[in-house]
Amino acid sequence: MNKIEYILFIFEGVKDEPLIFENLKKYFLEKKESNVTQDIVVSYGTVIYSLYKNFFEDDELNELDEDLDLVTLMKLKDNNGNRIKPNQISETYLFFDYDGHASNAGDEKLILMLDLFNDEFDKGKLYISYPMVESLLHIQKDIDFCETIEVSEREYKKIARANCDRQLLHFNGYTKVDWNYIINEHCKKANHIVNNNFMFPTKLIEQNEILYNQDAKFIKIDKKVSVLSAFPLMLLDYYGFVGLKEKINIS
Helix, strand or coil, X not given: XXXXXEEEEEECCCCHHHHHHHHHCCCCCCCCCCCEEEEEXXXXXXXXXXXXXXXXXXXXXCEECCCCCHHHHHCCECCCCCECCHHHEEEEEXXXXXXXXXXXXXHHHHHHHHHHCEECCCCXXXXXXECCHXXXXXXXXXXXXXXXXXXXXXXXXXXXXXXXXXXXXCHHHCCHHHHHHHHHHHXXXXXXXXXXXXXXXXXXXXXXXXXXXXXXXXXXXXXXXXXXXXXXXXXXXXXXXXXXXXXXXXX
C-alpha cells in the first residue's frame, strides 16, 4: 500500500475559508500526486501578524526560529490521533488576510512571511487576500472591478457584502459558472495591480509582487488596497496560466 501523504491547507478563519475551500474542491484542485493523499484543513484562528510572531521572535532583529515548522506549530494529528510528521506533508498552502487595520500589522512583517513561505513543496506557500477574505465576493457586473479599492478596516466585511452580485453572497453556493467568473476577474485584477493590464495574465504573478505594488500604488498613497482574493491566485499557480484558462473556459 502506498504511504499516505497529506496536503495541508491553513486558513486564518474558522468559518468562511473552509466553506470556500469545500465549494472550490467541487470543481478544482484535483489530486496530482501518485501516492494516496488526504487534505488536512486547519484554521489558525487569528491574523498573519500573530503567525509572524511565532517564527520571528524578535521584532527589531527579525530573527527567524529555524527549528519551527508549521506541522509542529499546528500539532497536526491523523484520524487515529497520531502525530503527523513534517515529512508526511507533500504540499502546504496558507490563506490569510492583509488585515492592515490589525494592531500588530506591518508590511515589513508580511514581506518576511511571504519570503519565508514561498514554496508549497518546502515550508509552504502563503497567499494574501486584500483586505480580507470577503474580497472573493466583492464583484459587481456593472462596476469595473479594477477600480474596486477599499480601506482595510473591520467594516469591510459589510462593505463587500453590500456591493456584490447577489448570487455571490453565500460562499457555499457557488457554481462552476460563478467560479469561472470570479477567477477570471481576480486574475485580471492581479495583472492590473502588478502590470497595469486588466487582462488574464500570460505569466504567473508572485505574492510579493502583489504586495510591493499594493504598497506603492495604493497603501502609501491613501492607505487603501486594491481588492483582491487569494484563492484565484493559488489556482493560477496550481494549474499555470494556460491550464487555468482551459479550466475556466477562456479562449
